[in-house]
Amino acid sequence: MSRPHPSHPAARRSPSGRYSLWRLLREGVRGQRGWSPAWRKATPRERYRVVIVGAGGHGLATAFYLASEHGITDVAVVEKGPIGLGNVARNTAIIRSNYLDPENIRFYEFSLKLWEGLERTLNFNAMVSQRGTLNLFHTEAQRDLFTRRANQMRLLGVDAEEVSRATVRRLVPLADLDNGRYPVLGGLLQRRGGTVRHDAVAWGYARAASAAGVDIIEHCEVTGIRREGARVAGVETVRGFIAADTVCLAVAGHSSVLAAMAGVRLPIETHVLQAFVSEAVKPVLDVVLTYGAGHFYISQSDKGGLVFGGHIDGYNSYAQRGALPMAEEVAAAAVTLLPGVARLRVLRQWGGVMDMTMDGSPIISKTPLPGLILNGGWCYGGFKAIPAGGFTTAHLIARGTPHPVAAHLGLERFAAGRTVDERGVGPFPYLQ
């Protein structure tokens, strides 16, 4: 698996200059007057080789890797609003590769490796913090499942440790390990997991892509997808028609809406997922912690707020806000596992809309319309996959064949009976 060169020219040539400690100190004494915008505000040209719809994490990463890995810079990324305000700004910013399905482990591990070198690649501080992800188990049966998962990960060369109750107590003094119904028996620790400052991911990729010659076009909503004969011809936007040889959709949450413009029906339902942030407190939690007796995950941001979330609300929704029943369930899980947080107040709550696929795994694929590429179906796991998603989507666009680590994510897997059923619940997106 190749990695982009750590100091790629794309980042060095940026019109905003190279970011460094020296530059920070110099600007500090010069009144911060030497900074310039990190990326160009482009206006659309008539034709591009590749038009990417959606300037979120995956769209911008795809544009960057098209330029850096394949030398394709005749690329536009069109975005309905300003960049990076969709799901890349609406997640809990967790990175990890502790999956069960071997193909998914390889894909997410590829992503984690890219995260590990991302800041040097982009010359942008994304605050990648490998503080570890700790998944708790509460029954003997669950221990067996986690042992299997850990073994599966280790077989593929990924770090996984099964840790004892005593270690959990040391890592998370805040947790109540002796809950009468769900006592904590131990955990699965992936030390290389952690968190990233999510906005910086969009900004960093945008800056590096823009420096390489990619046009990032904001406030340019796509209203239609034009086809000529059997092929895609370009996109109709509120700022006019833009012709393209290849159109790539990177609009997870709204993939079905955009695909419908091209007459393509997808194995996706859109659901809302909520997240919450508490008021800021002193450092109390330095791992990403997940609860095994419910759907709940929590970490502490660098500002001190506890960032946490649960399951999707459970019915089709394009509303970027959640309902109270799931908020109550998440709060109940929070105070069961970490009784101390009952004294904190929730500062903010938000919802993001997810492409929930029929097998719980994403889609990076050609579509029935030649020239139309789909990067979507991220369920609630799209953030951690941004580098690998962009890398492999760029590969698919440039080479016309899937990248080896994403070859299992094609749309054809559903009809062929090769679904990547990570949870094993069948074609029910509201259960994934």
Add this chain to the structure above:
Amino acid sequence: MLRITCPWCGERDEIEFRYRGDASQRRPEDAAAMEAFNAYVYERDNLCGWHTEWWLHVGGCRKLLKVIRHTLTHEIRSVSGAAEAPSRAPQAER
């Protein structure tokens, strides 16, 4: 927060119900082509707009209901029994 007016039990909170997905999917004839079954099992219109869907009143009368709800505003336009034809939502309207 949804409030669903069950034809048998009256207006109830969403926590009494269990979502069962798109109610516009139709099972193909047994002899239909594999593509038709693929479309039935996996593919969805996934509309951003008026959506016909199944809700099971699991915490009440246990009847399966057909609900027409807007997936952006969550407004509910019609609730009927599973076998009844609901008052159709205008398809053109979003």
